[in-house]
Amino acid sequence: MQVASTDLRSLAVFRAVVEHRGFLGAQVALGLSQSAVSFHIKALEERLGLALCRRGRGGFELTDRGAIVYEQSNLLFLALDTFESRVGGLKRRITGTLRLGLVDNTITDPDLPIHRLIAVFGRKAPDAVLTLSIDAPEALLAALGNGGIDIAILPETQNYRGLKFSPLRDERHSLYCAASHPLFHRPEATTEDIEKHAFVVRPYANSRELHHFPNAVAGVKVSNMEAQALFIMSGRYIGYLPDHYARLWVGRGEMRPIMADTASIASPFFIAARAADRPTALRDLFMTELIGLASERAHLRSLADEADHADPDREGRVSAGPARR
Numbered sequence: 001m002q003v004a005s006t007d008l009r010s011l012a013v014f015r016a017v018v019e020h021r022g023f024l025g026a027q028v029a030l031g032l033s034q035s036a037v038s039f040h041i042k043a044l045e046e047r048l049g050l051a052l053c054r055r056g057r058g059g060f061e062l063t064d065r066g067a068i069v070y071e072q073s074n075l076l077f078l079a080l081d082t083f084e085s086r087v088g089g090l091k092r093r094i095t096g097t098l099r100l101g102l103v104d105n106t107i108t109d110p111d112l113p114i115h116r117l118i119a120v121f122g123r124k125a126p127d128a129v130l131t132l133s134i135d136a137p138e139a140l141l142a143a144l145g146n147g148g149i150d151i152a153i154l155p156e157t158q159n160y161r162g163l164k165f166s167p168l169r170d171e172r173h174s175l176y177c178a179a180s181h182p183l184f185h186r187p188e189a190t191t192e193d194i195e196k197h198a199f200v201v202r203p204y205a206n207s208r209e210l211h212h213f214p215n216a217v218a219g220v221k222v223s224n225m226e227a228q229a230l231f232i233m234s235g236r237y238i239g240y241l242p243d244h245y246a247r248l249w250v251g252r253g254e255m256r257p258i259m260a261d262t263a264s265i266a267s268p269f270f271i272a273a274r275a276a277d278r279p280t281a282l283r284d285l286f287m288t289e290l291i292g293l294a295s296e297r298a299h300l301r302s303l304a305d306e307a308d309h310a311d312p313d314r315e316g317r318v319s320a321g322p323a324r325r
Contacts, residue, residue, distance in 0.1 A: 003076075007047060011073050013040035014052060018070050019148060022060035074147025081150075082280060094125040096282045101133045101140040101152035105225045109244045111169065111297040112153070112269075120289050128282050136223045137204050144272055150283065152272040153290075157204045164275040169294050170266040173240040174257040175212075178249075180235030183258055194258060200231035200239040209240045212263045240265060 013036075016026035023037050030037070045052050052066035062070065081096050106112055114132075121130050133140070133149055140152040141160055153168065175194070177183045183197065191213060198219030201209045210216050219237055222228050225245060231237045233249070238258065249255035257264075271290065277283075 007044070008080075010040040010044040010047070011076070013037055014044055015070065015073055015077070017041065017053070017060070018062060018066075019143075023055070071146065078147050078277075082278065093127055094281050094285055095127045096280065097129040097131065098151065098282050098286055099131045099133065099149040100286075101135060101143060101149040101154070103137055103140070103154050103225070104134055105242070105245050106134075106153070108247070109171065109242065111171075111244075112294065113297070117286075117289055117293055120293075121286060124289075125282065125285055130286075138223070141272065144274060147274075150273065150277070151286065153269060154272060155204070156208075156268040156270060162275055163272055165270040165272050168269045168271050168291075169297075170268055172243050172264055173209075173267050174243055174246070174260050174264045175238060176232055176241050176246050176250075176255050176257055177238045178233045178235045179254050179256075181238060183238065184256060189258065191259075194238070194263075198237050200228050200237040202228060208265055208267070211265060212259075242267070 013026060013030065013032070016029050017023055017037065020026050020029055023034060023041075026032070026037050027034055041052065048069065050065045050069065051063050052069055053063060054061045102114065106114055118130060118132075121128070133143065135143070137154045137157050140149065140154050141157065141163065143149045144152050144163060145160060155171070159165065177197075181197075183189050183194065186193070195213050195215045195217075197216075199210065199213070199216050200220045200222060201218045202223065202225075203221050210218065220231055222231065225241065228239050229241060229245070229249075232239050232241065232255065243257075243264075246255055246257070250257070271287070273283075
């Protein structure tokens, strides 16, 4: 069939329905009415001569042919983005759309200030579009594999065929308990003491989170950092959190690290992309700025660590300052 502009619009609506698992999610994401979403799906089905999905009391479900159409649409939209980017390059302009995926709660990480990256991106490529998706690592990898996003920044996970992973940085995590947990007032707790308490873990980091406590029990498994923090704050579980994320509760006296000097772990972060994708000016710009920003923050962190070792009381004086105001 010959693809018209109206077909592309209907395909975009169809993709939104699939990615948001139903019509309601697509309505919210696209700002369309239910009748408008239904119109586009019906128009696309008539144009293709195929039933793409089933809708009813059982919810939304793709047909086998609908799943194939979705997969092929990923290739089509990826090709369109590449075309736009390369044609813009002929005019010495960086154009196109780059779809970035991040894990939750990156915003509190001073060593990965994505907001600065967005600002630089907008200044150097004002004609390009950057979109941002926040999700669990497993969901980001799935979106990367099926063409829903172009690049993901996420913690280490298992390798997936067709994806390439480039190391970016390490994120420090410590073991935390809430003020209402029995360990909160036991700074002398041993490994054996800690292993008697239930942990809350994330499946993709399970082995790493229990590395220092091989006899511990994973009482609850969660898919994201915020859920993990909520279980820790309940006082019934202990678990690992990035230090930058836990800092707020530690400052309020609502949470504290356990065995901070010996039980911390490093969570490696990677840049993930499809191995088969050809580089574009848009992606090269983003990668250059991202790696440059990460290197800058790593250098500043190294200088700060050297200063702390040279003056052990420095950190205490800095943290005590705001409390006196």
